Amino acid sequence: MESNHGLLFLGGCKLRCWWSCFDFDLSGREISSPIDDSSSLFRLQHLRQLNLALNQFMTAFPTIFDKLENLRYLNLSEAGFTGQIPIEISRLTRLVTLDLSIDTLFGTPLKLEKPNLKTLVQNLTKLRFLYLDGVNISATGNEWCQALSPLTELQVLSMSDCYLSGPIHSSLSRLRSLSVIRLDRNNLSGLIPQFFTKFPNLTCLSLSSVNFSGPIPSFSSSINLRELILALNQLNGTIHSTDWTGFSKLEIIGLGNNKLSGTISPTLLGISSLRTLSLSHNQFNGSIGDFHGKASSLINTLDLSNNMLQGQFPMFVFELHGLTSLNLSSNNFSGLIPVSAFQNLRNMSALGLSYNRWSIDATTTNISSLSFPTLAELDLASCNLTEFPDLARLNLFQNFLVGFERPLKNITSSLEILDLHGNQLQGEIPILSNAAYLDYSNNNFNSVLPAQIGDSLQYAFFFSLSNNNIQGSIPESICNSKCLEVLDLSNNSLSGPIPQCLFQISRSLWVLNLRRSNLSGIISDTFSKSCRLQTLNLNQNRLEGKVPKSLVNCKMVKLLDIGNNHINDSFPCHLKNIATLRVLVLRSNKFNGHIDCSGNNSGWPMLHILDLASNNFSGKLHLTCLRTLDAMQSNPDKNQSELQYLQFEALGVYVIVK
Structure with missing residues (x-):
């Protein structure tokens, strides 16, 4: 990055910015040119806001951010910096917002070791918004809680995937200004702290997959709460109806994958502001058939799957005209469901009714006259259904399918996502020209790849034929699949070289798996300069x-x-x-x-x-x-x-x- 007469050059971008400018935003430019301590960016000493998020600098963290001593807002999330977060960040004492978060799956690794979390934030007493998601902090509950406890003005604390351990120390109770707490996917352990329920401004509490146990405390006094996400823990006990009265803003409740039991209270579904409720993979029992007129009309997502609910189909769901996703699979429901009843749910995009003791009756109406304009995902395993409408997504993996006969051929023209892995399919490989996701892995296909396969995969970002018996060579046309991000042809009986052009399209590919495929020749020296392979x-x-x-x-x-x-x-x-x-x-x-x-x-x-x-x-x-x-x-x-x-x-x- 160089400067010339008030112009700033960064990663091929020429930006007019006099040295007295206050705000500088280069987020989302995918800049790949390195930035280091010599960059003229650090001459902008009047800057108050700096946003370099969503770039690809792919270099060590610059160490002279303290030159920008007037910064109030610093966003370096997903910027591509690697390694240790430098101590110089701790000298930006005017900071109100600090975002160093990364995507743990695709982002570059960052750590807080020397300095540690305490050293980083001890002078940042004006912080109100702190985002460190994905940064390797590796601290115990006593350490990280006490490090944060002086930040009494903090309103947002987001530290998911930070290798934190617990239990949560009581010193965190000093942060009574907190509105948003996100600590997902850490190893916090212990009980949910009771003091969280006393934070008067709490709007979002997200503590999924943190190994909490014990009962859910009552949040009835948290009247500003909008999101409560406690999924993927070891929480147990029942949900009392009195715990859910008085909420007027609560929109999202996620309690799935715990050990909760008892019946589901109508009070829970009756929260007037509720839009999403997930109670899947628990031990709830009893009937929910008598909830007519009691559920929030705003509910768009309802997931009660994998419990022990019983009785007739809960007909009250047909009153929820805004419902877009309904999953009642893997319970003990019984009876007969007229498929025509679903025509009132015009906004439905995902429906799961598998593995109950009911049947779906499609004989009482002409199913071809029904319209499901947004239905994209349908899960009806073990429902005795003989016909179904056009779909954008079809998931039939791990069945015993051996070939393609009607009615499957009638629906393939509309499919965008087709997952047939883990069957016994054989013969020719079906290539769907409109598909974005095709998974045929773990079958018995033994034909060759079609010569023009790439021309038929113009929209595909995922294509897997792994663990089959595909013969012949990889056609050059595969390189015409300009959208491919994942290509998996591993564990087949291919022959011949790897097409050179396949490495040239590495600017779009993220995953290329050709393991154990009997390929020969060389690895072509043609990897693109904009290669994105991971x-x-x-x-x-x-x-x-x-x-x-x-x-x-x-x-x-x-x-x-x-x-x-x-x-x-x-x-x-x-x-x-x-x-x-x-x-x-x-x-x-x-x-x-x-x-x-x-x-x-x-x-x-x-x-x-x-x-x-x-x-x-x-x-x-x-x-x-x-x-x-x-x-x-x-x-x-x-x-x-x-x-x-x-x-x-x-x-x-x-x-x-x-």
Whole structure:
């Protein structure tokens, strides 16, 4: 990033911004040019708001953010910065909003170690909005709660997926200004703190998958509550009707995947503002057939699946004309349901009625005259239904289908999502020209890939034929599938080379899995400079040649597996320029020579698995090479590294300790 006469150049973007500007927003530009301490951005010392979210800088965190001492708002979420969050952030004492959150699935790794959370926030006493989702904090309940307790003006605390442990310490009760609390997917354990129910401004409490146990406390005094999400825990006990009176703003209740029992109170469904209610995968019993006129007319999502509810079909749902998703599967309901009754639910997009003891009667009306204009997902397993309408999504996985006969052929023209994995299908592969998602994995297909398959997958982002017996080569036309993000042809009986163009379209592909497919030839050195691959698995083929240099263009790769081939090359030091690598498998090839990348100062800070077994490496392996593999060390403070995953069997090298 350079400057010239009041112009700011960043990642190919030319922006007019005099050095006195106050707000700077480059969010969502997908900028991939690196930004470092020399960038002229840090000369904008009058900045009050800086937003670099949703970019691809793919570089270590700059360390001179403290130059922007007037910042009130700093948003670096999903910016592509990696590694340790620098201490300089802690010197921005005017900050009101700090967002360093990342997507743990696709984002680049960030951690708060040195400095830790306490050091980062101890001077940020004006913070009102704090987002650290996905940042590896690794702190106990006592540590992280006490670190946050001085931030008495904090209104939003969002720290999901932060490797926090519990139980939650009472010091967090000082944050009485909190309106939003999101701590999902941590290991908090213990009981839900009673003091959460005393926060007067609480509007959102999201604590899913945190290993809480015990009963749900009464939130009847939290009259401003809009969202209560406590799913995927070990909560037990009953839900008392008195706990749900007085709410006028509560819209979302998510209590699924717990151990709750007893009956479902009409008071719960009768919350006037309620839009979404999920009680699935619990132990609720009894009947809900007498709720006529008692349920909120605003409900659009109702999920009561996987409980022990019984009785006749709850006809009150037909009064909920705004209902878009209904799931009553896997209960003990019984009786006969006239399919014509569903025609009143014109907004229905997902309907699940499987695995009960009822039947759906389609004989009392002409089913072809029924209109379900938005119905996209239908789950009617074990419902004795003989006909169904046009769908955009059809899920029939793990049945015993062996071929395509009517009525399936009549509906395929409208399908956008088709999941048929885990059946016994054989013969020709059905390719649907309008489909976005096709999963035919784990079947018995034994034909060849159609020559023009790519031309028929113009809209597909997911295509899987893994675990079949597909013959022949991969057609060049596959590269015409410009929207493909996931291509999985693994575990088949293919032959011939991998089309060169397949690596060129890596700018759209995220996952390419050709494992165990009997492919031969070389790995073409044609990886696009805008490569977006995160998973490349070519294990157990007959590939030869060298590791292509252009692989370094794939700066987001997390898994690279080229094991069990015939690659003949020296150790691929150039791969050390891919900082995101977590798994690297080179085993059982013909790699040779010394393992020495002393001329390459880059590293693999996130590498967890390195498999070099059964090659022809020789010479000395200095222990200093291993000490740079930070993510493998269970305790980096120890002098002697304790590597968690490292295979060197049959390498023929000597480890030198210095």
